[in-house]
Amino acid sequence: MLPITHYLFLSFALFFIGLAGVVIRHNLIVNLFSMDIILNAASINFVAFSRLYGDASGQVFAMLAVVMLALELLVALAIIAAVCSRWKCATPDEEKDLSSQLDY
Amino acid sequence: MLNHILSAFRTYMHGDGAVVLPEMQLLLFAIGTLAMDSWAANTPNEKPASSPVFQQNYWNPAIALAGIAFSGLTLWILRARIRQAGELAGFHLTLMVDGYFVFFSALLLAATALVILLSVNFATMSAARQGRYYALLLFACISMMLMVSAVDLLVIFLAVEAAAISAYFLAATPGLSNRTPSAAVRFLLSSALGSALVAYAFSLLYGLSGASNISQIAEALARRHNVAKVITLSHQSGPQGSQMLQLLQSRLPEAVHWHAFTLEALPIAAFTLLSVGIILKFAVPPFQPEFNRANTETDLGILSPVILYLSGMYAIAVVALLLRSMFTIFADSQDIWWHIVAALAIGGISYGVLASLRQTNLERVIVYLSIAHMGYVLLGVVAANEAAATAMTYYLFTYLFIVTGVFGVLIVLRGQNTFSAALTDLSGLRRRSPVTALLLIIFVLSLGGAPPTAGFFGRYFIFHSLLESGHRYIAWFVVLSSLPLAYSYLRIAVYAWRGNKSETETVPVAFGVPEAIVLGICVFVSLAAGLYSEPFTRMARYAFGQ
Numbered sequence: 247m248l249p250i251t252h253y254l255f256l257s258f259a260l261f262f263i264g265l266a267g268v269v270i271r272h273n274l275i276v277n278l279f280s281m282d283i284i285l286n287a288a289s290i291n292f293v294a295f296s297r298l299y300g301d302a303s304g305q306v307f308a309m310l311a312v313v314m315l316a317l318e319l320l321v322a323l324a325i326i327a328a329v330c331s332r333w334k335c336a337t338p339d340e341e342k343d344l345s346s347q348l349d350y
Numbered sequence: 351m352l353n354h355i356l357s358a359f360r361t362y363m364h365g366d367g368a369v370v371l372p373e374m375q376l377l378l379f380a381i382g383t384l385a386m387d388s389w390a391a392n393t394p395n396e397k398p399a400s401s402p403v404f405q406q407n408y409w410n411p412a413i414a415l416a417g418i419a420f421s422g423l424t425l426w427i428l429r430a431r432i433r434q435a436g437e438l439a440g441f442h443l444t445l446m447v448d449g450y451f452v453f454f455s456a457l458l459l460a461a462t463a464l465v466i467l468l469s470v471n472f473a474t475m476s477a478a479r480q481g482r483y484y485a486l487l488l489f490a491c492i493s494m495m496l497m498v499s500a501v502d503l504l505v506i507f508l509a510v511e512a513a514a515i516s517a518y519f520l521a522a523t524p525g526l527s528n529r530t531p532s533a534a535v536r537f538l539l540s541s542a543l544g545s546a547l548v549a550y551a552f553s554l555l556y557g558l559s560g561a562s563n564i565s566q567i568a569e570a571l572a573r574r575h576n577v578a579k580v581i582t583l584s585h586q587s588g589p590q591g592s593q594m595l596q597l598l599q600s601r602l603p604e605a606v607h608w609h610a611f612t613l614e615a616l617p618i619a620a621f622t623l624l625s626v627g628i629i630l631k632f633a634v635p636p637f638q639p640e641f642n643r644a645n646t647e648t649d650l651g652i653l654s655p656v657i658l659y660l661s662g663m664y665a666i667a668v669v670a671l672l673l674r675s676m677f678t679i680f681a682d683s684q685d686i687w688w689h690i691v692a693a694l695a696i697g698g699i700s701y702g703v704l705a706s707l708r709q710t711n712l713e714r715v716i717v718y719l720s721i722a723h724m725g726y727v728l729l730g731v732v733a734a735n736e737a738a739a740t741a742m743t744y745y746l747f748t749y750l751f752i753v754t755g756v757f758g759v760l761i762v763l764r765g766q767n768t769f770s771a772a773l774t775d776l777s778g779l780r781r782r783s784p785v786t787a788l789l790l791i792i793f794v795l796s797l798g799g800a801p802p803t804a805g806f807f808g809r810y811f812i813f814h815s816l817l818e819s820g821h822r823y824i825a826w827f828v829v830l831s832s833l834p835l836a837y838s839y840l841r842i843a844v845y846a847w848r849g850n851k852s853e854t855e856t857v858p859v860a861f862g863v864p865e866a867i868v869l870g871i872c873v874f875v876s877l878a879a880g881l882y883s884e885p886f887t888r889m890a891r892y893a894f895g896q
Contacts, residue, residue: 250557261550268543277539284546291553299560307504307556311549314511318542321515325522325535 253294260287278322285315369440369447372421373492379417380488383410387481411470414484418463425455444502451499453893454670461663462491464754467864468761469655483523490516494667503552503562514541517664520656533652540630547627554620564678571617572682578610621680621687628672632665633721657713658757661720666746669724676731684734692732698725699831706838710773723749726812733815741811743890748804748879755793755872762865776845783859789869791843796876798839799832804879
């Protein structure tokens with residue numbers, strides 16, 4: 247196993263990339279996936295520390311984080327579907343890209 | 351065989367099951383609400399969504415309220431049980447029932463009951479979504495109760511996410527009119543970012559201690575903080591410094607070359623991320639019009655009872671979680687991180703107060719100022735003595751009831767279908783209905799901090815605890831920032847009291863029975879907790895085990 251600082255630096259880097267994505271980008275879907283990046287950074291941390299301490303709860307937490315992220319994306323897409331049914335953007339055709347319509 | 355199953359069930363209910371019994375009962379009643387809704391929906395009597403008169407199904411709120419009553423009864427029994435035992439822990443020490451849980455769960459149950467009562471006659475909710483709406487309110491209450499009782503990182507994260515997802519669905523519940531749910535989408539983004547930051551903070555805490563139970567994390571962080579303190583002391587010249595150096599050399603020789611900063615960096619980073627993440631969950635910058643380029647509507651796009659739920663119950667549950675994590679996990683290093691909390695709180699208060707000065711929409715004023723109120727509560731964390739603990743829980747308790755009162759008046763006014771929550775719509779309220787105007791003025795004065803009411807005493811207790819713990823300048827900031835805060839609230843009162851003749855002046859304001867009950871309870875609490883605050887402060891002290 248590599249020294250723990252390697253994993254910490256990787257997750258710091260991913261965290262800041264994700265944070266920059268959330269703050270700078272205004273597109274809805276890009277925002278959600280930047281949060282995905284932050285959550286994956288946390289998962290890397292959890293798994294690395296779980297290996298360091300020999301404790302399984304880190305890996306359980308990583309699985310939970312993935313499940314929670316999937317649920318949040320599901321809810322976000324459900325709300326976007328409701329938004330789109332109102333704004334009349336039913337299917338993304340070639341002229342109108344779905345994500346570009348979701349600038350807020 | 352049956353005996354075996356029954357005895358296993360009984361063992362569960364006496365042990366682990368007792369810890370989650372209030373939540374389990376609410377869950378059963380939430381499922382019952384959904385079942386009732388699907389049974390009632392099978393009758394082909396649903397009016398179209400554009401119809402101004404909707405068909406009220408009174409079973410849904412009745413079942414929801416019955417669930418809250420049962421859950422409250424169970425909480426009362428649990429309270430008697432923990433009086434002997436001190437606290438109950440279950441599920442491998444991941445959930446704990448103590449005074450803190452009983453106080454905040456009772457508060458959350460009361461808040462849910464008030465929101466349900468206010469939504470019963472809320473005219474702009476479409477009929478088809480009622481069952482889901484009440485079930486969602488109960489699910490949200492369940493997850494917030496779990497949030498307050500959780501003492502393990504995994505369960506805290508799960509409960510926070512469950513509460514957040516219920517909040518997203520509630521915020522996106524459509525009404526009768528075609529409002530765009532853009533505020534709900536922005537709430538989702540801010541809250542999801544908060545969850546991601548909280549998850550990262552939890553990963554750092556787990557890494558610092560190797561455990562996920564918050565008391566074990568607290569021990570590990572306390573040890574780390576003690577080593578850092580000894581290292582700092584050993585760098586000083588003089589007899590004490592050399593004594594500390596010898597202590598280090600004998601007990602932990604490799605620490606002689608460490609720096610206190612590297613030891614404290616990760617815990618402080620975890621603390622900052624945790625606080626900012628949790629604050630992002632309720633402080634909801636997406637409500638700001640500056641972020642919305644196309645804000646031409648006066649509405650927030652979210653139903654009024656849901657705004658009440660978000661700025662009242664949800665904020666309180668999230669702040670309760672923040673308080674528990676600050677007081678348990680990070681307790682020993684308070685002398686380092688109080689600066690961060692003070693900065694966040696002062697920033698929040700200033701932001702909330704300054705932003706509310708420009709608003710012309712009543713709901714927006716209340717939502718912005720709720721950020722300021724939570725900032726005041728966080729200043730109690732800065733003080734961190736016993737008086738501060740009482741002050742914070744008293745403040746949260748009274749704030750919930752007063753904000754429910756304000757939104758109660760707002761919802762009663764919205765029932766007229768001519769009210770769009772703009773401040774100018776309030777003009778002439780005194781002539782339309784003096785009772786409503788008087789209630790609104792009492793609530794608004796209480797939030798602004800007029801002396802005989804509960805809101806004044808909440809802030810006064812926090813001011814007093816700050817003075818006692820020596821933070822004089824922050825205490826004076828509390829006083830000075832109350833002035834623009836009071837101005838924002840008094841503006842509302844002035845609109846309600848004065849005001850020109852408007853065309854809605856002849857429309858009378860009608861109270862239904864549920865709204866009357868809610869407003870009665872809220873005005874009682876906001877006046878009684880101020881005039882005779884001893885029972886309420888005793889309840890507040892109970893939350894911290896006294």
